[in-house]
Amino acid sequence: DGGITQSPKYLFRKEGQNVTLSCEQNLNHDAMYWYRQDPGQGLRLIYYSQIVNDFQKGDIAEGYSVSREKKESFPLTVTSAQKNPTAFYLCASRPRRDRVNGYTFGSGTRLTVV
């Protein structure tokens, strides 16, 4: 079955550490997105990529970095510069410039600072 796989499901980060969240899709989608979800708030866009080797900052990119070397993969690194990283992180994808269908989301990674 086609879909998006996020790993790990739970991640614990120590102060000052960088951690990388994985997002892989086998839907042949061009566009991929990273969102952050905090309790009581809507999903906020961190980074997005419409094609391989190209990505743009979203609304809350500070403290995060991404790469898009392959169509299937869009990993997110939470750097030590992100002061409040505890949140639920969601990866999504859709065919490029497809406005008929919605996003396909992964199951999320819950990141906790310890």
Add this chain to the structure above:
Amino acid sequence: SQKIEQNSEALNIQEGKTATLTCNYTNYSPAYLQWYRQDPGRGPVFLLLIRENEKEKRKERLKVTFDTTLKQSLFHITASQPADSATYLCALDGNDYKLSFGAGTTVTVRA
């Protein structure tokens, strides 16, 4: 600034009744509006999309309306069931192919 507001209170309804959720927005000119369902600890699942030139869209027991003059969408779940209990998210798709989301409304259907 741009803002998307959904019912701030959780919605508790009796099985078989209709749940009506509201999504209001300001400083947006969305070409499309989408609704998603999210269960606890899971990613959102796409339900319905409605275009700016459409007034109403239906899918099984779901109905969405879109009023660009009022800057509002209504989402209805008819003949509600306990399995409909979840958080429902409204999302706006502007001209930049990015979705902006509301905070969601949590619906609980009592048997």
